[in-house]
Amino acid sequence: MGRSILIALLCLPSLVHADDEDGEEFLGLMSRAPTRDVALEHINDVRARMDGSLFCLVKNNSHPPADAQDAAFAAVKGYLESHPEERYRPRRYLILQGLRAAYPCAPR
DSSP states (O other): OHHHHHHHHHHHHHHHHHHSOBHHHHHHHHHSGGGHHHHHHHHHHHHHHHBTTTBOSSTTOSSOOSSHHHHHHHHHHHHHHHOGGGTTSBHHHHHHHHHHHHSOOOOO
């Protein structure tokens, strides 16, 4: 029993890390053609859940971009490239920050 607990504790850091890569890893996914679609899936997930509340890419945007998916990808990639000091943060946080910086919602 003690051995299985020890093994579980040793594996825990790698499981936590696998769940949410940081900005360096995510920028790497975004920069390589074979993994671009994987990165886009993560961005689309955040976009679908938060558009119109934490940022206004399409919802509540009087001038939405013609291609929201490409615009979101470019916003996140641009944020990661221009804020290297933030890349230690988790992927989801960085996606939100990139979209909020590029597409803030108008004050209500």
